Amino acid sequence: MLRTPLDGTSGTLAVTPSSYDRELTELALASTKLGSTDRLAIYNRQYWFRLFTVFHGAFPLTTRLLSHFTFNAYVSRFLVARPPRGWDLDAMLVGFDDFLLEALPAGTVPIAGQRVGIEPLAVVQAARIDAAFHRVFRAPAVEPFHPRAEHAEQLLSSRLSASPAAAVLEEHWPLCELRRAVALAAGEAAVALPERLSQPRFWLLLRTGTKLGLSALEPREAQLWRLLQELRVGAALEKLEADCSSGERVDLPTNTQRWLARSVTLGLWTGLEAAPPR
Amino acid sequence: MVARPPELTRDALGLGLRIPHYAHLLEHWPHIGYLEIISENFLGDAMPARRHLDSMRERYPIVLHGVGLNLLGHAPLDTAYLDKLGWLAEYVDAPFVSDHLCWTGGHGESHHDLLPVPYVEDLIGVAAERAAFVQRQLGRPFGLENLSSYVEFRASTMPEWEFYRAVVEQAGCWFMLDVNNIYVSSQNHGFSAEAYLRAIDFSRVLQVHIAGHSREANGTIIDTHDHAVADTVWQLYADAWKMGGPFPTLLEWDDRIPPLPEVLAELAKAARVRA
Numbered sequence: 001m002l003r004t005p006l007d008g009t010s011g012t013l014a015v016t017p018s019s020y021d022r023e024l025t026e027l028a029l030a031s032t033k034l035g036s037t038d039r040l041a042i043y044n045r046q047y048w049f050r051l052f053t054v055f056h057g058a059f060p061l062t063t064r065l066l067s068h069f070t071f072n073a074y075v076s077r078f079l080v081a082r083p084p085r086g087w088d089l090d091a092m093l094v095g096f097d098d099f100l101l102e103a104l105p106a107g108t109v110p111i112a113g114q115r116v117g118i119e120p121l122a123v124v125q126a127a128r129i130d131a132a133f134h135r136v137f138r139a140p141a142v143e144p145f146h147p148r149a150e151h152a153e154q155l156l157s158s159r160l161s162a163s164p165a166a167a168v169l170e171e172h173w174p175l176c177e178l179r180r181a182v183a184l185a186a187g188e189a190a191v192a193l194p195e196r197l198s199q200p201r202f203w204l205l206l207r208t209g210t211k212l213g214l215s216a217l218e219p220r221e222a223q224l225w226r227l228l229q230e231l232r233v234g235a236a237l238e239k240l241e242a243d244c245s246s247g248e249r250v251d252l253p254t255n256t257q258r259w260l261a262r263s264v265t266l267g268l269w270t271g272l273e274a275a276p277p278r
Numbered sequence: 279m280v281a282r283p284p285e286l287t288r289d290a291l292g293l294g295l296r297i298p299h300y301a302h303l304l305e306h307w308p309h310i311g312y313l314e315i316i317s318e319n320f321l322g323d324a325m326p327a328r329r330h331l332d333s334m335r336e337r338y339p340i341v342l343h344g345v346g347l348n349l350l351g352h353a354p355l356d357t358a359y360l361d362k363l364g365w366l367a368e369y370v371d372a373p374f375v376s377d378h379l380c381w382t383g384g385h386g387e388s389h390h391d392l393l394p395v396p397y398v399e400d401l402i403g404v405a406a407e408r409a410a411f412v413q414r415q416l417g418r419p420f421g422l423e424n425l426s427s428y429v430e431f432r433a434s435t436m437p438e439w440e441f442y443r444a445v446v447e448q449a450g451c452w453f454m455l456d457v458n459n460i461y462v463s464s465q466n467h468g469f470s471a472e473a474y475l476r477a478i479d480f481s482r483v484l485q486v487h488i489a490g491h492s493r494e495a496n497g498t499i500i501d502t503h504d505h506a507v508a509d510t511v512w513q514l515y516a517d518a519w520k521m522g523g524p525f526p527t528l529l530e531w532d533d534r535i536p537p538l539p540e541v542l543a544e545l546a547k548a549a550r551v552r553a
Contacts, residue, residue, distance in 0.1 A: 043389075
């Protein structure tokens with residue numbers, strides 16, 4: 001009852017005391033200032049707005065693309081389906097970006113108070129970017145992996161372990177730039193989605209010390225780093241080559257070496273896992 | 279090896295550590311009697327939190343204040359959580375640890391709020407047993423904080439302060455007394471804040487919290503921790519000091535946080551108010 005979903009019809013997400021269980025509300029006393037239902041409603045309101053605030057902090061770009069009101073509506077659906085468990089507030093954020101992928105309408109996403117909606121892909125990419133910033137910043141301390149000569153023989157048949165303090169980001173709109181801008185601009189209304197990029201853009205989000213930084217990636221470089229997170233090194237290189245055009249394949253060996261070396265220098269890997277025996 | 283921070287004195291003035299404070303602290307290291315951290319913010323393995331904690335524990339005594347214990351919940355105490363809490367207390371060499379006399383969730387779900395219970399005889403023993411267990415697990419003094427609350431229950435058979443005192447005495451633990459919460463609840467429920475204070479055994483007060491609050495149009499006061507301390511709360515604090523000082527005093531300011539020098543100036547008022 002204390003988590004009764006908010007009433008979206010008023011436009012201000014007010015609580016709906018009329019939907020409270022009567023038997024439960026009779027357990028509470030009225031005061032000279034408020035009836036029992038309204039006293040209980042304080043907790044209902046605190047529940048939602050405490051959790052909304054946590055989500056706004058973790059998904060600042062997504063919040064502003066949708067406006068607080070529309071974003072809160074998706075958060076409340078997510079939390080009704082997956083209420084928080086345990087003491088760790090951070091844990092309730094996990095999976096919200098995946099949830100949006102399923103929950104957003106296929107066409108334009110309506111935004112409360114606006115005539116024009118937003119493309120769902122932009123919202124999902126924003127959520128993935130926000131989730132990555134949140135996850136990378138909070139990653140544990142890690143020791144970067146520096147391969148030595150003795151690793152050469154097993155490299156192709158092994159998998160590189162990705163550092164939790166790094167992530168590859170993809171954007172089809174200048175979302176990372178917009179994320180920086182909304183951090184400086186208070187407000188609850190939706191911000192306009194900038195014009196779509198002519199080509200997707202890729203970034204490496206990396207934590208150095210306690211700071212987060214973005215480095216531009218070449219598209220095939222980004223693809224390689226993503227493949228290396230999923231496949232054995234040899235399989236990743238094969239897949240990359242298969243996807244390249246004949247023109248790209250000419251410089252691929254040199255580029256691949258350069259990109260691999262860069263990934264090691266930047267500390268993207270924490271170890272090498274030998275492939276399981278057959 | 280981490281240098282041992284100064285001792286926490288009985289008349290120390292402390293600050294609830296919050297993220298906006300870090301920049302000023304790391305640059306200026308102002309004199310602060312001690313810091314209180316929200317335990318849950320440091321139970322994970324996030325590197326930035328751990329690094330900041332390491333910087334702070336070298337220079338200030340640190341006490342722990344939790345919100346996730348669910349002392350009055352139905353579920354068994356979360357022993358994994360208690361293990362982490364014990365580790366953290368050891369890591370910062372916390373003089374004491376506190377949490378709230380409340381429940382926070384049920385049926386596997388958490389409200390992430392501090393929820394009141396009916397104050398009844400039957401619950402005292404249960405609460406005391408759980409608090410005593412927590413104190414044994416932590417191996418250091420454990421304080422229970424009184425809530426600010428917005429609802430009372432028909433089933434209550436005693437005032438909150440009687441329940442609170444009974445639990446603390448039976449558990450052999452401590453009061454973590456929040457005078458702002460006493461004021462907030464007294465206004466919301468129509469009881470005497472002074473009567474509440476008179477029920478407290480100040481020889482068993484670990485620490486006193488002070489904080490700001492907000493008043494709604496309907497007269498309800500909400501424990502928002504987003505303002506300076508109200509004059510009425512300062513008066514209650516002065517009364518508490520007369521009754522049972524000295525005790526460590528901690529200012530909580532969690533929202534709309536002004537620059538740290540302004541927060542510390544507010545904290546410094548405590549020394550003037552109780553003089």
